[in-house]
Amino acid sequence: MTTVIEATGIPTEPGTGIHVPHRRKHLSARLRTTALLSYILLAVLALIYIYPFLISIAGSFKTDADATQHPLSLIPEIWSYAAYQRLFTTVPLLMWTANSTIVTVIVTLGRVFFDSLAGYALSRLRFAGRNIVFAGIIAVMAVPNVVLLIPRFLILKELGLYNSYAGMIIPLVVDAAGIFIMKQFFESIPVSVEEAARIDGAGVFRTFWTVVLPMARPALITLFILSFQGSWNEFAHFVVSRNDPNLNTLTTGVASLTSGQLGSGNQYPLQLGAAVLMSIPVAVIFFIFQRRIMNTSDGGDKG
Template sequence: MNAKSAARAQGRPVLQRFPLALRILGYTTVIAIGLLYLFPFLLQLVTGFKTDPDAAAHPLGLIPATPTTAAYQRLFGLSQSGEAVPFFRWLGNSVFLSVTVTAGRVLLDSMAGYALARLNFPGRRLLFGFVIAILAVPPVALLIPKFLVLNTFGLFDTYAAMIMPLLVDTVGIFIMKQFFESIPREVEEAAKMDGAGVFRTFWSIVLPMARPALITLTILSFQGSWNEFTNLLVATQSSQYETLTTGLARFVSGSLGQGTQYPLKLAAALMATIPVAVLFFCFQRYFVQGANAGAVKE
């Protein structure tokens, strides 16, 4: 009888093996932690509809005393009060930077990953060792050398300075290499028997099979370039090259107008958050698949 009970218990889901009171406590704890993480985003959303005095007097209040869209009207240039916020210029620069960098990373990282995974050339292992070693270097340690290189080549304060240092990413190379190594070699050998060259095999055969990894790399690249800040600090100085991150940083420092302006600042931050959040939630299934495929080698 004990054996049968043990067998039934083993066949049930893990959570159902615990007492009801313990399960309720666990669910309550998880929900509470989830709400704790959601609170800043909810506060950001609500504060955008507050007035400046209301936001200053009740910064943690979740119900606006006098709901208003004044912050969004000023953000989108629909209000005549206060200094103009160049939100659309920031947005345009961010979109241009993110799209260009994402396209470049997906192409170059996948080509580099395939070369390290499949092509036999002298120094391949040493080169991959350098790629792994770069992951251990703090990005802040490269800021001054990056500025010196850009300034020496006359690229400082240009769009090229914003884009070129971000076109290749070591994490992306590693993800693509691990995924390509999980693809059976018989697929490539069959393509070679049909007369396909290395690039044709990569472009027409292997790359379409790497869809989960490509989507993962696209999400990571778009998110990273959209939120990029440190590279832009040493690459540009003119206001015409400001993105959402650098523009918001200047905004938060108090250079636009007077006072705290919490509603305007948080409304701008919310608008900067939405594109990345939508992209992730739309492709999170592929993101998980690509991450698993890159981490586990068959």
Template sequence: MAATTIETVGQTSGASRLLRRLLAALGMTFLILFALVEIVPFVFTIANSFKCLPAINAGPWAFIPTSGFVECRDPATGSAIAASELTNGTTFRPSLEGYQTVVAENLPRWFLNSVIFAIAITILRLITDSLAGYALARIKFPGNRLIFFIILGTLMIPGVVLIIPRFLILKQLGLLNTYQGLIIPLAADAFGIFLMKQFFESIPKELEEAAEVDGANRFVTFFRIILPITTPALTALTIFSFQGQWNNFLDVLIIVGTDPNLWTLTLGLANLQGAGGETLIWNVFLAGAVITTLPMAIIFFSFQRYFVEGVSYSGLAGQ
């Protein structure tokens, strides 16, 4: 909302207007520069995912595809096509070999598992994290501080050392190689609770006090008053949680690693990458990277408008 004020406030003199323009230009330059730095690597990732293996090695810089897809192997002999025929300067002849290899695997199943897993965990976390975050931010109850410290503490544990103990617990509970086993241990996370707590603390107390005067209890206040105005925070939590689980490797590996039917995209692609010992099959690897990243990009793109919604809600709630 700072933006609004900058636009509307201030009896501007000529000099300050010039200063403002200058600042805006500076900000814009900064922004564009950073956006470029962040985007360029992905341009090359996408371009190289459409190449044959020899072409990636011969000309990784080439990023302009020329017309028509090509086969990477001579159909008669089965041997690879030479790089000199595939890439030249900034242009290259695109191929789908990387994507075909990925798709030939159990891709739909992995994709479905990734979706189920990420959505289930995200929904559960939205509930558990925001409830806990609210309690820690606003409700005074014995153990409040202690619990906050414990939650903060769990963030500080180096994850690698928990691999074996977690595996033992899940084995005791009979949850290995099940969907529940994958979802329950991740149904709440310290990062999310901490995030929500900090957000709730930045909301002025007056809103709840007003509700309390009206006789609403904590549950009503939380669901009716507080939750609707925290859309930006919930959006952020949704995105972080979904993204984290979409890319989660270690937990998935340990809990369902031995049952390929429960593998997620990350795990399946990691297995593809394992092929060939020292050598990374770049076109397959990059095609896999594009396929796993794309859904996340779409989700982020479609969710991000909710970042602005919180403001209008808060305007209403204040009346």
């Protein structure tokens, strides 16, 4: 699936070789056995990682009874679309999706823009107090998210933003870690390019927008992926920033399906269908940017 190409084609790694280097031909039998064993091990592990998702997809097309009786099978006894029918009729899945989309789009755009803006200022613009601001950003990065649940609820109530899109979105729209990533990246770009632009008379914002930002593409993509995933999958913040069912996102909505009745609930196909559907956008983003995400050495050097 990935096309990860290594420049160094050195086929050596003792004890694991499939293509045995010629100077060790006499070892090949043993190496082949080891290689085969490690393939089997990896295949089993991969199966363990993938199978839950396959079962979930299959389970969402089963009847309630089928899902309970044949939890392991990948092919439903009777194909049933009842779960999906319910999800699109009685369950307000579309409204949840709309809410998730609104939140994710704004948060992602906001993070990419504000984080790079601040990251650029902290790496390139000399201004009094810059070090203090940067120290503040570092300190904020250290604050564990879960500690913010009660504080965020308190401030949203105080500002009258509880149960509003604004309350769900604005607190997430800037991210200290994102600012840090962008600052690091801008520091790796040579200053000379910007200086040329500035000598030509371009203003600070124009230089940033038309010269520096295009060069920051790799970091922007990283930030985009992380922000998208982060806001689409966000749960805790939406638990404390609203309780209006009309503001349910996919995470809180599906959670209400899941946590409703544990154990007694015989509506697994419904829950699994919802879980499958809500995973599609992040899966799509993942597969689009797969090469970038997985080919870590490239990201490490450039980003």
